[in-house]
Amino acid sequence: MSTSTETLPASALPLFTVADAAKAFGVTPNYFYERIRDGRVTTVDIGTELKPKLRIRNDTLQALIEQHTTHAVSDAA
Structure with missing residues (x-):
């Protein structure tokens, strides 16, 4: 297994400002x-x-979405 020391471009970093x-x-x-x-x-x-x-990570925002997602309960039995 090889490791890479390449740096990600700034546009690839999954960080958001609070305003964004x-x-x-x-x-x-x-x-x-x-x-x-x-x-x-x-x-x-x-x-x-x-x-x-302060920056908020993309995965933090995804987790927040999941925490607040509701799923409809089907009436079909």
């Missing part, structure tokens, strides 16, 4: 900031101690 995630979900950024504060949404901080830059 909110826009994709059709909610306000405050929706995500509340979930970040209460620990329901995790973030990656790519900033500095004085100026944080």
Whole structure:
């Protein structure tokens, strides 16, 4: 098994700003900031101690979608 040390281009990184995630979900950024504060949404901080830059991973957003997806129950028996 070989390992690669190639770097992914920035466009391939599955990270979203809070604003972009909110826009994709059709909610306000405050929706995500509340979930970040209460620990329901995790973030990656790519900033500095004085100026944080929070990003949300694509798989985190996918998990949030799955958690809130409901499936209709069939009446057919």
